[in-house]
Amino acid sequence: MAKLLLRGMVLPMSGAEDFYPQGEVAVDGDRIVSVGAKGSAPRGFEPDRLLDRSNDVIMPGLINTHTHAAMTLLRGYADDLPLMPWLEDKVWPFEAKLSDEDIYWGTMLALTEMIRSGTTTMSDMYASMDRVAEAVLSAGTRAALARGMIGSAANGLQALRENIELYRACHRAGEGRLRVMFGPHAPYTCPGDFLQRVKSEAESLGAGIHIHVAETEAEIETIRQEHGRTPVQWLNDLGLFDGPVLAAHCVHLTPADMEILAEKQVCVAHNPESNMKLNSGTAPVPELTRRGVVVSLGTDGASSNNNLDLFGEMRSAALQQKLRVDSSALPAYEVLEMATVKGARALGFEEVGMLAPGFKADLITVDFDQPHFYPRFSIPAHLVYAAHAGDVRDVMVNGRMIMEERRLLSLDEKKICAEAEKRAKGIARELL
Numbered sequence: 001m002a003k004l005l006l007r008g009m010v011l012p013m014s015g016a017e018d019f020y021p022q023g024e025v026a027v028d029g030d031r032i033v034s035v036g037a038k039g040s041a042p043r044g045f046e047p048d049r050l051l052d053r054s055n056d057v058i059m060p061g062l063i064n065t066h067t068h069a070a071m072t073l074l075r076g077y078a079d080d081l082p083l084m085p086w087l088e089d090k091v092w093p094f095e096a097k098l099s100d101e102d103i104y105w106g107t108m109l110a111l112t113e114m115i116r117s118g119t120t121t122m123s124d125m126y127a128s129m130d131r132v133a134e135a136v137l138s139a140g141t142r143a144a145l146a147r148g149m150i151g152s153a154a155n156g157l158q159a160l161r162e163n164i165e166l167y168r169a170c171h172r173a174g175e176g177r178l179r180v181m182f183g184p185h186a187p188y189t190c191p192g193d194f195l196q197r198v199k200s201e202a203e204s205l206g207a208g209i210h211i212h213v214a215e216t217e218a219e220i221e222t223i224r225q226e227h228g229r230t231p232v233q234w235l236n237d238l239g240l241f242d243g244p245v246l247a248a249h250c251v252h253l254t255p256a257d258m259e260i261l262a263e264k265q266v267c268v269a270h271n272p273e274s275n276m277k278l279n280s281g282t283a284p285v286p287e288l289t290r291r292g293v294v295v296s297l298g299t300d301g302a303s304s305n306n307n308l309d310l311f312g313e314m315r316s317a318a319l320q321q322k323l324r325v326d327s328s329a330l331p332a333y334e335v336l337e338m339a340t341v342k343g344a345r346a347l348g349f350e351e352v353g354m355l356a357p358g359f360k361a362d363l364i365t366v367d368f369d370q371p372h373f374y375p376r377f378s379i380p381a382h383l384v385y386a387a388h389a390g391d392v393r394d395v396m397v398n399g400r401m402i403m404e405e406r407r408l409l410s411l412d413e414k415k416i417c418a419e420a421e422k423r424a425k426g427i428a429r430e431l432l
């Protein structure tokens with residue numbers, strides 16, 4: 001594989017002080033060889049190609065730790081409704097009509113949007129995950145995949161068998177670009193014995209669990225009535241937190257819940273825009289991070305967001321906490337960490353999320369030669385408060401360029417948009 005030298009403003013995300021205004025990143029094959037000031041590449045490193053991006057910021061690819069990728073097909077199909085009518089009358093009937101092929105094209109649409117907005121890794125929970133894996137492998141990105149399982153549904157055990165099969169077929173596939181987790185949907189859709197079964201299967205394979213937790217007040221009330229505890233306490237009592245767990249949302253937590261999450265090293269995927277759009281509430285992010293909980297960032301599905309743009313999500317995350325707590329809450333660099341290093345930790349990808357020697361070469365360049373990035377007082381502040389998806393110029397995953405000068409190299413964007421349009425409109429017509 002080729003040797004590449006990138007020059008530009010390097011923000012490696014290895015520490016708040018680390019920044020090289022005239023820096024360079026050397027890549028050999030799928031790995032980063034060196035990161036530092038211009039001229040820091042090792043002696044004898046002879047690049048096949050020099051990419052001069054002196055007006056760009058070179059940084060790690062962004063990591064979306066909670067989404068349902070194929071829900072791009074529902075983007076704009078139903079909005080501005082209360083939660084239950086939105087789910088029962090719109091989302092669930094539409095989803096019931098999705099074929100494997102629909103899910104494949106919906107995921108391809110999501111991946112196209114993600115690459116264009118600088119996301120190199122996603123954590124997806126949905127159905128037909130073998131087709132989702134196929135989409136990720138062809139897009140050239142990285143993903144942690146979980147089969148979403150409704151334990152109380154008739155196909156609950158079948159979904160669990162599919163998750164096990166997915167693990168055997170796809171975990172560490174694609175040169176390590178895929179990981180597989182287990183995806184029990186939520187405490188209010190999965191009975192206790194089902195969750196324990198999932199836990200023991202995940203444990204025997206050494207896999208992590210990805211689950212929605214404490215998303216709405218209604219969920220807290222349901223679990224309290226059924227089990228006399230909070231969802232976090234109930235899951236902990238079931239032993240679910242004994243292995244690695246990624247808990248999405250965690251909006252409604254007691255101080256005791258937060259202590260449990262910290263003690264059990266449960267990671268939290270924070271989804272501020274979905275939480276706002278569905279009127280779920282505001283997650284206590286600073287309170288969690290103060291206790292040492294790893295909080296990463298997610299968009300949730302495109303039907304409750306309505307895009308998969310992590311630049312927008314970073315800005316929303318920061319602003320939401322400033323509104324809730326005070327203007328010093330969740331500073332820019334911390335938000336960037338949520339979307340990079342902490343995302344990698346939450347998903348168990350140990351060699352991405354940071355630009356460092358020996359790490360996998362997952363990186364993006366952001367075009368800073370634009371009016372909204374001047375004057376250049378603070379690069380982290382600009383990335384969080386001023387940048388948007390369209391500022392991303394290049395995207396590399398595992399040492400391979402998948403977008404260059406905003407041209408997609410791994411996907412046929414026109415065909416993907418046309419397929420998604422045709423399939424989504426077809427389903428909507430059937431439901432009229």
Ligand SMILES: [Zn+2]
Nearest residue numbers: 212248300301
């Ligand atoms: Zn979700």
